[in-house]
Amino acid sequence: MTRPRILIAATPTPNGDLHVGHLAGPYLVGDIYARYLRAAGAPVTWTTITDDSQTYVVASAARKGTSPARLAAASTAAIERTLRGLAIELTRGTEQLLPPVDARYREAVTEFVAALHAAGRLRERTVRLPYAEQSGRHLYDGLLTGGCPACGAGSNGGACEDCGTPNNYDELRDPRSTLDPQEPVSIREERILVLPMEEYRAELEAHFAEVTPRWRPHPKQLIEQLLSRPLPDIPVTVPGGWGVPAPFAPTAGQIVYPWVEAMPASMYATWWANGQDPALPYDHYWRAEQGAELVFLHGFDNTYHWGLLDLVLLLAHGDRYIRPSANVVNEFYELEHAKFSTSRNHLIRGTELIEEGVPRDVLRFHLALTLPERARTNFTRAELALLTDRQLIAPWRELGDALDAALAGHDGAPLPVSAAAQARVAALAAELRASFEPGAFSVARAAARLSEHLAELREQAAAGTEPGDLLAGLRALLAWSAPILVDTAEAARAAGIDLGLTAGPVPDKIAPFRLPRLPVGPTGFAATPIEASTEAPIEASFEASVNAKAPVEALVQEKDDRS
Incomplete structure (x- = not known):
């Protein structure tokens, strides 16, 4: 019997829509892989879920003058439209592609971390956190910017996008608030709960000895570098008000560190994609006895989180869960030889190209042909037209x-x-x-x-x-x-x-058959786009959604805007 496969794409942050650079990474690759496996007769769950608790949602909402809940709701709707527009077939047979971040989701996160605490896996630590003096906000991840301590490049907290090296707490050089770089920043000591990664070194080395021969060279090199030095502690709780409340008395008032949510979130998404049977626990399909094969798909900048941190979270639960047999890691897909950037408006959304008349089969083929698997590649409209006409x-x-x-x-x-x-x-x-x-x-x-x-x-x-x-x-x-x-x-x-x-x-x-024609006009792209939206343009509708009044029940727990 063929083992069931679980394919998990890196959880998209709902602080805006997806652009072509996102789509050319885990989302299109995972969709093509899932469709291949189904055609080959393998049972597949292909899913992801929005990463609502991330501080990037808080930071983007502040810049847009809205609340994190409103931004997350509007962004999730925009992300769904974009995925559907490119025929990214998450969660087959349902009208909704992405699972809701609801009370059941928060229960799953709470159960996951509470089990680690009950098993004695967590430790109390006093750490030094950057603190914005005027706004009274602890700074980490998307709220924090500075110089990477490893390569010197500009970086947010958590991990460097350029070199992939993690940075926790007060490790960034010249730390500043992303919301107000001029605001004075001090360092404050806080008591939090952590999961010591170093305690799992033997299991990590054994796991990677087995799986990294199947990894691509660049992320494999990063994993080897990280294992060659003392491994950091994983923050499990942090001071903040946007996210899932941490259920531990020693850290009352704190939240679960957003990056820790990825594993219970993915388990919950797998349960949801398989019919949401209330009789089954949220982690049913990830239990070791189910025998599923697990594959993560993500970008190089998430190698530390999805390659190492998340693996330790699974290892800390003993033999309860399956472990990833492969991490499919992509590099950056550039636009006109520069990184896609939402803040600089240097981006193209997939839905924009479809609305311009590019059939999604043509776009999917071009992205598949040029996606950045082992090195950065580049997207231009001119190459889209030239390559697809010549090669397809x-x-x-x-x-x-x-x-x-x-x-x-x-x-x-x-x-x-x-x-x-x-x-x-x-x-x-x-x-x-x-x-x-x-x-x-x-x-x-x-x-x-x-x-x-x-x-x-x-x-x-x-x-x-x-x-x-x-x-x-x-x-x-x-x-x-x-x-x-x-x-x-x-x-x-x-x-x-x-x-x-x-x-x-x-x-x-x-038996004879005719070759189905590509959904294009006789000399190139169709004049009428496939499934063109009858709604307002994506950007306009997205901004309108962000500024609309949020429902009374927020999608995730929101005490205030501080984190």
Whole structure:
């Protein structure tokens, strides 16, 4: 029996919409992977949940002149629209893609950390925290900025985006408030609860010895660097008022450190995506006895959190939970050779491109082909048009025309497939299947190979290849591109074409079919976008949602705006 798979994308922070840089990372990759696994017959849960408790929500809300609850609600709605617009198929069969951050969610977080406390895993520590004197706010993570103690680059608290190195408490150089860089900042001692990462060194080293051969070089190098030095304590509680209240008497009035929520949040999201059975505990599907295989998908800047911190949180529960068998880590996707930046308005949202007339199959293909798997890559509108026309749109159109000509006058009877064509299809399947194995996982390589196969089929058609052999290659093209070209795949299924990827011999006969046309106009992008919104433009509707009155019940516990 095939083991069930749980795919978890890094939890998006609801302080704004998703841009193309976000989409080209864990969200599109996870969606393509989940669709591949389903086509191959594997049971899959593919999910994530918004990270509402993050201080970045607090900081962005303050800058926008709204409350964290209003911003989180509006951002979650915008994120859902964007995911749906790109056909990111989280939580199949439900109208809602993202689980609600509700009372049941908060119960899950509380249960998770309370179990660690009851097991004696947490320790009290006195730590030094930056403190904004005038606003009376403890500064950490998104509320704090300064120089990375490892590489010197500008960094927020928690971990450096550039080098990935963690920084806790008072480790940033020249600490300042992100809300008011001129506000005086002092250092205050606070008593908090921590989880000592160093106590799990032996288990960590054993785990990474097993799994990091399947990691990409850059994040693997960071993990090795972190393990080569004393490991930091994980804050479990921190002073603050936005987040889940910490249920411990020694730290009354504090909240659960937002990064600690990721594991119970992901467990809760998995439970929610599987039907929200009230008879099952929130962590049911992550229990070791369920035997699921767990995969995390995230960016390099989250390697410390999703690669190390979250693993320790699982290890601290003993043998209760599964552990990730792989971390699929992407690098930065740049826009015009500079980082996507919401604050500088240097960004493009996926929904913007769709509304401009870029079909989502074309956009998904381009992002899959150019996404930053092992090094930074770059997005431009010009390359989107050029590459997709050269490597997808034009050859697909020409191949469809050639097939129509080859089948003209055919009576519809099954056509023979030669042994040579069967061997070519089997070799293609083996090559593409290897692109989805943990050690060599590469959506970009799969997309490139499909583009090559499309070009090969066009050449075969031009050379007068027998129609049965051509159809066998085309059927493989449609089946293997289905996780990327979702609307084209839907048209193929509607026409009765089998797109399953289960292993088996290539048939020696094939029923004729027509190649479904890509959802584009005759010379490029469609004039009418697919599923264009009838609502106001995304940015306008998002801002309106942020400024609207929030419901009485906030999505997460909110005492005040201080954290």
